[in-house]
Amino acid sequence: MSKLRHYLLVTVKGLCMGAADVIPGVSGGTIAFITGIYGELVESIKSIDLGAIKLLFTGKFREFWLKINGNFLLALVLGILISIFSLAKVMQYLLVHHPIPLWSFFFGLILASPIYIIKEVESKKLIHLIPTIVGIAVGVFICLISPTETTEALWFVFLCGAIGICAMILPGISGSFVLLLLGKYAFIIGAVSDLNIPVLLVFAAGAVIGIILFSNFLSWLLKKAYNGTLFFLSGLMIGSLVKVWPWKKLLESGVDRPVLPGEYSGDPQLIQALIWFAVGVLLLFGIEYLAKRLKSAKQ
Numbered sequence: 001m002s003k004l005r006h007y008l009l010v011t012v013k014g015l016c017m018g019a020a021d022v023i024p025g026v027s028g029g030t031i032a033f034i035t036g037i038y039g040e041l042v043e044s045i046k047s048i049d050l051g052a053i054k055l056l057f058t059g060k061f062r063e064f065w066l067k068i069n070g071n072f073l074l075a076l077v078l079g080i081l082i083s084i085f086s087l088a089k090v091m092q093y094l095l096v097h098h099p100i101p102l103w104s105f106f107f108g109l110i111l112a113s114p115i116y117i118i119k120e121v122e123s124k125k126l127i128h129l130i131p132t133i134v135g136i137a138v139g140v141f142i143c144l145i146s147p148t149e150t151t152e153a154l155w156f157v158f159l160c161g162a163i164g165i166c167a168m169i170l171p172g173i174s175g176s177f178v179l180l181l182l183g184k185y186a187f188i189i190g191a192v193s194d195l196n197i198p199v200l201l202v203f204a205a206g207a208v209i210g211i212i213l214f215s216n217f218l219s220w221l222l223k224k225a226y227n228g229t230l231f232f233l234s235g236l237m238i239g240s241l242v243k244v245w246p247w248k249k250l251l252e253s254g255v256d257r258p259v260l261p262g263e264y265s266g267d268p269q270l271i272q273a274l275i276w277f278a279v280g281v282l283l284l285f286g287i288e289y290l291a292k293r294l295k296s297a298k299q
Contacts, residue, residue: 005074007071008075009071010037010072010075010076010077011075011079011080011082012207013032014075014077014078014079014082014083015075015079015080015082015083016079016081017031017032017076017080017081017082018033018079018082018083018084018087019083019087021080021084021174021175021176022083022084022087022091022189023091023106023109023174024090026092026175028080028175029209031287036039037076039232040069040072041076042215042219043069043071044069044073045211045212045215046215046216046219047067047068047069048068048212049212050066051066051067051101052067055067056205058115060176065204068126068182069250069298071151073103084192085192088193089193090111091189091191092186092189092193095186095189099246100246100247100266100267100268100269100272101269101271101272101273101275102276102277103244103245103246103274104246104272104274104275104276104277104280105243105276105279105280106167106180106244106275106280107241107244107246107277107280107281107282108276108277108278108279108280108281108282108284109281109283109284110177110240110241110242110244110280111238111241111280111281112236112280112281112284112285113234113237113284114233114234114235114238116284116285116288117233117234118230118231118232118234119228120221121227121230121231123227124227124229127230128227128228129165129231131228131231131232131235132231132232132235133235133237134232135231135232135233135234135235135236135237135238135239136235136236136238136239137235137239138235138236138239138240139140139181139235139236139237139238139240139241139242139243140242141239142181142239142240142243143181143239143242143243144242144257145239150182150183150184152187153198154198154202156184157184157188157202157203157207158202158205158206159184160178160179160184160203160204160206161202161204161205161206161207161209162206162209162213162214163178163182163210164178164179164182164207164210164212165206165207165208165210166178166194166209166210166211166215166218167216177237177240180240180243181240181243181270188203190232191203210228216292223291242258245258246273247259247260247264247268248264249263249264260261260262261273262288
């Protein structure tokens, strides 16, 4: 019964991670860290190697399951999937009918995220400005050159899955945020909501291969250059604010440009935008407060 209770709790944590992964700016990896399963998650993903695959294809299913910590991964993935499929329709509706409040909420979340990440770095040095500036430049560059709509070809969907899933094990950056940069957030949310099986299967295949290939590299990177990586990610998120600015003007080239509320062609909804911006900021710092409470409770 204690094991069942443990895995039910893991599923609940998966629900929280899934909700975070649907919202750009909140990292599923951060939620995993807060709830105390980050280390086990990374090690479980890293264990899916050639040795594990050999066990699987030689019929040693029990050994394979134990090696990859299968019960933990199954419970966690179940919670993540339940949460994603439950929230997808809500997000799709809001993107179409309430874009200004929704983008304002995302803007607040993403603006607060770098502040939270940098606060957690104990040793802050002047040299850390370099990866931060590089991250900002990369984020702005990607946002300004990316067209509003990228290709919907299956090869690109596969690539989005492979890149986006890596954010799950990176603290401070979410998979949905990466999909925003790639111009495929609304498309993937729509595929989940409509149960577009071919797209979902290709995206899932990319996610599985991506996380297996990159988990060891990301683990090594965080160990060797933890602070520099976090500052780069912080800069990337700051630069990406161009992408989630609520008021945009679509150019003939297909690229959208941020504009002031007074230049926006529709209703700028300033009051709603400010309210939801504040909600986004407060939500992230609420998560930080919860993390501190959980840590103090364990001590």
